[in-house]
Amino acid sequence: MLFNSPDFIIFFIFVVSVVVIFKYRKFQHLFLLVASYFFFYYTSNYLIILLIFSTLLDFYAGREIWKSQNITRKKIIFSISLAGNLGLLGFFKYADFGISQINAVSHSLGFESIPFLNLALPIGISFYTFQTISYTADIYRGKLEPSKTLREFALFVAFFPQLVAGPIVRAKDFLPQLREKMENFGTNRLSLISIHDRNLKLGITIMAFGFLKKMFFADNIAPMVNDIFSNPIGLESFTIILGTIAFGIQIYGDFSGYSDIAIGAALILGFKLPLNFNKPYFATSPSDFWRRWHISLSSWLRDYLYIPLGGNKKSTGRTYFNLMTVMFLGGLWHGASWNFVVWGLLHGLYLAVHKLILNKFPILKNNSFFKSKIGKIVSISVTQYFVFLAWIPFRVHDVDSMMYSIEKYVLIDFQLISLFTTASQHRFAIGLIILFVILNFITFKKPNLVESISNMRLSYWILILIIIMSSILFFFDGNPEDFIYFRF
Structure with a gap:
């Protein structure tokens, strides 16, 4: 049914977000983050843990890469970030595929098959892992300063309109928009959105x-x-x-x-x-x-x-x-x-x-x-x-x-x-x-x-x-x- 489909849920959350954000702009970032996490939890249940893990891993990895003056240490931290993200993506997306290939070979050799893990594929994992990888990669290359707050970075990773199927957004494009909104907040009056906007x-x-x-x-x-x-x-x-x-x-x-x-x-x-x-x-x-x-x-x-x-x-x-x-x-x-x-x-x-x-x-x-x-x-x-x-x-x-x-x-x-x-x-x-x-x-x-x-x-x-x-x-x-x- 339409009302149980993810696309309807994302539309419903979006409508609620518009109403709340334009009535209470002071809390728009916090509400967007809560709405994004609610959407992901609704569609993926406990697998939201993976989203939170990627967020925490790359937020702190990015900070450490930026602060470090030692190139070897930078490479180690960046490698840990890559291993964490690609490890999650590889395990949940490709583990059963890998087992099927191993079983095909082992079966021809007369060995017993390995049982499948039957893992649930977390919605959007291919997209948000690429987003967080680009974040730490840009910091490692010196092209991006790390996010100032965990809430800011968490919203970048989990922003619900594009969370599950892109576009793949880069931090250098998204984070400045978040910061500009926060900086300009004091100059804007609280009001409802106008149809002429x-x-x-x-x-x-x-x-x-x-x-x-x-x-x-x-x-x-x-x-x-x-x-x-x-x-x-x-x-x-x-x-x-x-x-x-x-x-x-x-x-x-x-x-x-x-x-x-x-x-x-x-x-x-x-x-x-x-x-x-x-x-x-x-x-x-x-x-x-x-x-x-x-x-x-x-x-x-x-x-x-x-x-x-x-x-x-x-x-x-x-x-x-x-x-x-x-x-x-x-x-x-x-x-x-x-x-x-x-x-x-x-x-x-x-x-x-x-x-x-x-x-x-x-x-x-x-x-x-x-x-x-x-x-x-x-x-x-x-x-x-x-x-x-x-x-x-x-x-x-x-x-x-x-x-x-x-x-x-x-x-x-x-x-x-x-x-x-x-x-x-x-x-x-x-x-x-x-x-x-x-x-x-x-x-x-x-x-x-x-x-x-x-x-x-x-x-x-x-x-x-x-x-x-x-x-x-x-x-x-x-x-x-x-x-x-x-x-x-």
């Missing part, structure tokens, strides 16, 4: 489009995706390609929808979170795709993994190795399953091949053809062909089904009767896909559309919100799909 209107508009992406598009496309990929063997190419396109749109609507909801909610509460998606399906190259898709993760992997490994400053071969390593770990970050590793390695291969081509043919870097309209269409089409190909292993876990689906996607064999049958069975979802493409193209051509809507006259703005919410409610079937990235 710019951040309120923009935040609500961003949230509305987030709910539209998630509940109107992603949730209504999901049944077709589930129907196709629950047992894809035997289906012909058109159905597989349709399912692949549908899943690409579903995961985008689902994940970018959550990011929009988190960004809009945070904006209403007075905080600016980083952009997490920027029209990724209009990317013109693999590297351009990762500048547009899950930006907070891709930039994190670049700054805290790719560059420390040497980036592209070493030999050419080392650069390719670094790309493959980063994307391998990026795939594994998404889940303890080989299909995510395949997805990550495919993207690593795309990045490596793209860089290889540009190195071999430097004339292509600034070629006028790729700046023309036709050239951009070609670049986008080729890029998205491979991006959507990689969505197959992301969605299909079974190896046989995965390989069959990839074969049908690559080696096209259309059957006209099957094409019409599939289109007839899923005409509503296909209509949503077409509508999504049209709206996505409009927002690509008009990147400030959401902001323009938020600046409309109040009556027009409310009318658009009513249209959006009516569309969601009219097609809501009473069984909302969980956010896909809650699993990671």
Whole structure:
């Protein structure tokens, strides 16, 4: 039921937070912290201990790293912080996966299997561990001063709008906003929020489009995706390609929808979170795709993994190795399953091949053809062909089904009767896909559309919100799909 789902609970806590914070601004940070911990406890129960552990570990580790003048001591403390965070993440997320791999080998050798731990995956652990790691890493590099108070740092780690599925926020972006609010508190009168407040209107508009992406598009496309990929063997190419396109749109609507909801909610509460998606399906190259898709993760992997490994400053071969390593770990970050590793390695291969081509043919870097309209269409089409190909292993876990689906996607064999049958069975979802493409193209051509809507006259703005919410409610079937990235 909707009222028992985490997304409804987060929305309920958000509404209560807005009311309380704008009526009693003096206590806003304390209330936000309590609300964040309540949300995490509601969704994860006793596993809130892990969140508290990471918070305490990195708060005090950051302080000690900053105070220490001995580089060896700094490295030891930073290593302890890394070991604590990655140890928790590895144990709860990958222990059973590791046991399954050991059992596969031991079974072939005739040994007894190790029993599974059946650990519950703490919601948001992949996100808040990366946040706290970036905090101590930036302090270690001398790029960030440690948090002044434990309450301040705890709110940074547990801030509930983006706690469970990002964006991955960095302390250097979030902590200054907290401090500015505290410093400016004395100059502000206690008052209720005004409907004419710019951040309120923009935040609500961003949230509305987030709910539209998630509940109107992603949730209504999901049944077709589930129907196709629950047992894809035997289906012909058109159905597989349709399912692949549908899943690409579903995961985008689902994940970018959550990011929009988190960004809009945070904006209403007075905080600016980083952009997490920027029209990724209009990317013109693999590297351009990762500048547009899950930006907070891709930039994190670049700054805290790719560059420390040497980036592209070493030999050419080392650069390719670094790309493959980063994307391998990026795939594994998404889940303890080989299909995510395949997805990550495919993207690593795309990045490596793209860089290889540009190195071999430097004339292509600034070629006028790729700046023309036709050239951009070609670049986008080729890029998205491979991006959507990689969505197959992301969605299909079974190896046989995965390989069959990839074969049908690559080696096209259309059957006209099957094409019409599939289109007839899923005409509503296909209509949503077409509508999504049209709206996505409009927002690509008009990147400030959401902001323009938020600046409309109040009556027009409310009318658009009513249209959006009516569309969601009219097609809501009473069984909302969980956010896909809650699993990671």
